[in-house]
Amino acid sequence: MTMKRKNCLTLLLALAMVCSLAACGSDADTGSDTSAESSASASSAASEASSGTTAEDTCYEDALACYEELTALSEDEQLDAFIEAQAELNYDGNTDEFLVTPDSSLVSGFSDAVLALDEYEIGMSEETSYGYFVVIRLPVSDEDIEAIDEDDIESIKEEYISDMFNARLSEVLESAEVERSDLLDEVDYVAVFEKLSALQADLDEVNDSLTTESEAEEDADDSSSSVTAEVDTVTDEELEEALLAVVPEEFQEDATAYLTDGVLTNDTVVLTVDGIEVPACCYMYFLCYNETYYASMYTYYYGSFDVSAAYSDDLTYADVFAEMSESYSTQYAAVQSMAEAEGVSPSEEDTADLTETLDGMNLSDMAYVGCNYSGLVATYTYSLYGEALQDYLYGEGGPEELTDEDAVDYALENGYYYNCRYILFANSSLTGS
Numbered sequence: 208m209t210m211k212r213k214n215c216l217t218l219l220l221a222l223a224m225v226c227s228l229a230a231c232g233s234d235a236d237t238g239s240d241t242s243a244e245s246s247a248s249a250s251s252a253a254s255e256a257s258s259g260t261t262a263e264d265t266c267y268e269d270a271l272a273c274y275e276e277l278t279a280l281s282e283d284e285q286l287d288a289f290i291e292a293q294a295e296l297n298y299d300g301n302t303d304e305f306l307v308t309p310d311s312s313l314v315s316g317f318s319d320a321v322l323a324l325d326e327y328e329i330g331m332s333e334e335t336s337y338g339y340f341v342v343i344r345l346p347v348s349d350e351d352i353e354a355i356d357e358d359d360i361e362s363i364k365e366e367y368i369s370d371m372f373n374a375r376l377s378e379v380l381e382s383a384e385v386e387r388s389d390l391l392d393e394v395d396y397v398a399v400f401e402k403l404s405a406l407q408a409d410l411d412e413v414n415d416s417l418t419t420e421s422e423a424e425e426d427a428d429d430s431s432s433s434v435t436a437e438v439d440t441v442t443d444e445e446l447e448e449a450l451l452a453v454v455p456e457e458f459q460e461d462a463t464a465y466l467t468d469g470v471l472t473n474d475t476v477v478l479t480v481d482g483i484e485v486p487a488c489c490y491m492y493f494l495c496y497n498e499t500y501y502a503s504m505y506t507y508y509y510g511s512f513d514v515s516a517a518y519s520d521d522l523t524y525a526d527v528f529a530e531m532s533e534s535y536s537t538q539y540a541a542v543q544s545m546a547e548a549e550g551v552s553p554s555e556e557d558t559a560d561l562t563e564t565l566d567g568m569n570l571s572d573m574a575y576v577g578c579n580y581s582g583l584v585a586t587y588t589y590s591l592y593g594e595a596l597q598d599y600l601y602g603e604g605g606p607e608e609l610t611d612e613d614a615v616d617y618a619l620e621n622g623y624y625y626n627c628r629y630i631l632f633a634n635s636s637l638t639g640s
Contacts, residue, residue, distance in 0.1 A: 264634055264635045266338040266339050266632040266633060266634045267334070267339055267632075269296075269632045270331055270338070270339035270340070270341055270630075270632040271331065271339075273292055273296060273341050273630060273632070274329065274330075274331040274341045276288075276292075277289055277292065277329050277341070278329050282327070285327070285329060285343070286327060286343065289329065289343050289628060289630075290302070290628065292341075292630060293628055293629075293630050296630050296632070297629070297630045297631055298338070298631040298632065298633040298637070298638075299631055301629075303628075304345060304626055304627070304628055305626070305627050305628065305629060306347070306351055306624070306625075306626050307321075307622070307624065307625050307626070307627070308359075308623070308624055309359065309362070309623050309624075314335045314336060314337055315335060315336070316332050316333050316334070316335040316340075317332060317335060317340055317342075317629070318622055319332070319333070320332035320333070320340055320342050321342050321344050321622075321625060321627045321629075322344075322622045322625065324342070324343075324344040325344065326344055326345065326346050327343065327344065327345065328343070328344055329341065329342070329343045330342055330343075330344075334634075336636060336637075337631065337633055337634065337636065337637045338631060338632050338633040338634040338636075338637060339631075339632045339634075340629045340630065340631055340632075341629065341630045341632070342627050342628070342629045342630075343627060343628050343629075344625065344626070344627050345626040345627055345628065346626060347619060347624050347625060347626045348626070351624065351626070352615055352619075352624075355615060355618075355624070359618075360611050360614050360615070363614040363615070363617060363618045363623060364601075364609050364613075364614045366617075367609060367613070367614055367617045368597055368601045368609060371600075371601070371607070372593075372596075372597055372600075372601075375545070376538065376541060376542065376545070379481075379541050379544070379545055380537070380538065380541055383480055383481050383537070383541055383544075384479075384480070384481055384482075385478065385479070385480050385537060386478065386479040387477070387478055387533070388475070388476065388477045388478065390470060390471055390475065390477065391477055391490075391529070391533070393470050394467050394470050394471065394529075395467075395468070395470075396494075396514075396525035396526070396528065396529050397514055397515045397523070397525045398468065399466045399467060399491075399494070399495075399525075399577075400495075400498050400502075400514040400525060400528075401514075402465070402466050403466060403495055403498070403499070403577055404502075406453075406454065406455075406458070406574055407499070407574070407575055409453040410450055410453060410454075410571050410574060410575070412453075413446075413449050413450050413452075413453055413571075414446075414450070417441050417445075417446050417449060418439070418440050418441070419440060419441055419442065419443050419446050420440045420441075420442060420443075421443065422440075423440045447569045447571065450569065450570075450571035451569070451570055451571060453571075454570055454571055454574055458574065458579065459570060459579060460579075461473050461579075462488065462491065462573075462574075462577055462578055462579045462582055463475070463487045463488050463491045463577075463582070466491060466495075466577055467487075467491075471487040471490075471491075472487060473486060473487060473488040473579075473581060473582055474486050474487070474488070475487040477490050477536070478490070478533070478536055478537060478540065479540075480537050480540035480541050480544060481540070481541065481544040482544065483540040483541075483543050483544045483547075484540075485536045485537075485539075485540050486585055488578060488579075488581065488582030488585055488586065489536055489539070489582070489585050489586045489589070490532050490533070490536045491532075491577045491578065491582065492576055492577060492578050492582060492583065492586040493531065493532040493535040493536055493586075494528055494529060494531075494532035494577065495575075495576045495577030495578070496576045496577075497528050497531050497532065497535075498514060498524075498525075498528045499575060499576060501524075501528075502514070512524075514528070539586075539589035539590075539592075539593075540589070542589060542592050542593045542596065543589055543592045545596060546592040546593075546595060546596040546599075547592075549596065549599060549600075551592070551595050551596050551599045552592070552595060553588070553591035553592060553594075553595050554595065557591050557594065557595065558588075558591065561584075561587055561588070561591060562584075565580065565583055565584060565587070568583075
């Protein structure tokens with residue numbers, strides 16, 4: 208696959224991610240299997256010797272005994288006793304409080320153990336890749352909260368808005384009136400993907416055989432060799448002309464009709480959600496985007512992908528992509544309905560930005576996701592409704608305006624920032640014994 212196709216798909220994937228309605232959780236424990244930050248960097252021989260902890264695989268029994276001894280004490284005694292036990296038993300030698308922030312790198316399971324606790328409560332983790340943690344949750348100080356920078360605040364706001372917006376959308380979808388066209392059942396989805404794959408293969412062949420002047424310059428700049436072989440190049444216009452030559456005229460005129468053998472056209476209404484009509488070109492975008500993305504990933508890891516293969520006893524992969532497309536289309540139409548109910552519509556500036564973005568793509572780019580220009584315009588207009596509605600609801604002066612204080616409260620409640628002490632009882636995978 209050439210750089211040009213990668214760039215095309217990257218742009219399309221980025222656009223799809225911008226208008227995605229799926230909530231993106233950001234738990235504090237989504238790091239690689241490293242220990243709590245101190246454990247990740249401080250399991251040296253010196254810290255092992257200072258801890259006095261044996262390297263035998265008795266970590267569960269040791270951790271359980273420590274946990275039971277600490278929790279048997281009165282609440283007034285527990286914190287001081289925990290600090291003493293931490294100094295004596297912690298495998299990595301850390302004796303300080305541990306403030307967790309969004310960029311902390313944590314072993315899977317550590318955050319779950321701490322976040323399950325109330326402040327000053329003691330708990331014990333499930334087994335992690337490094338052993339067991341006995342933990343105590345502590346309050347985050349005012350000084351720590353004041354130190355949260357503006358970039359973090361804005362990032363937290365985005366996540367909070369996403370959560371609130373998706374909760375609102377879920378409520379709308381539960382009661383939405385959805386009408387579905389029977390024509391969707393007449394589409395041969397395996398045939399659609401076969402046609403799409405054949406078209407993509409033709410475009411790949413052209414991309415692989417031709418190099419633009421700008422691509423050659425990039426390759427030369429990236430090369431570590433002092434000698435770069437000369438290659439024949441074409442202009443961007445010549446490449447586009449060659450790519451368009453392999454895109455059938457039927458696709459250029461009506462991509463949906465071409466892919467579905469005339470069962471649907473770009474303008475066929477396939478769904479109506481609370482009065483908002485979904486044209487087939489939008490449905491086809493979600494269908495082809497998901498299939499293309501999944502097929503490329505599956506092929507990368509396993510060498511090939513068969514869309515007609517069984518996904519389950521009752522469904523093929525083609526069936527699954529069709530269901531996904533219907534779900535996405537319904538969600539996006541529901542968002543437009545929500546926006547119109549609030550009297551909200553995309554701004555002229557946002558519409559102009561979208562037009563400029565799409566004008567920078569040629570038809571061969573669009574062919575990778577089963578759309579021509581009008582299909583992409585119709586599809587991405589839905590994303591503008593979502594952005595405009597969120598700005599109206601949660602932006603400055605909106606009915607649910609989100610303040611910095613709201614964002615901080617959300618962050619603390621959801622474990623973006625928390626404070627704790629921990630005692631690691633390491634297993635043999637960490638100690639080597």
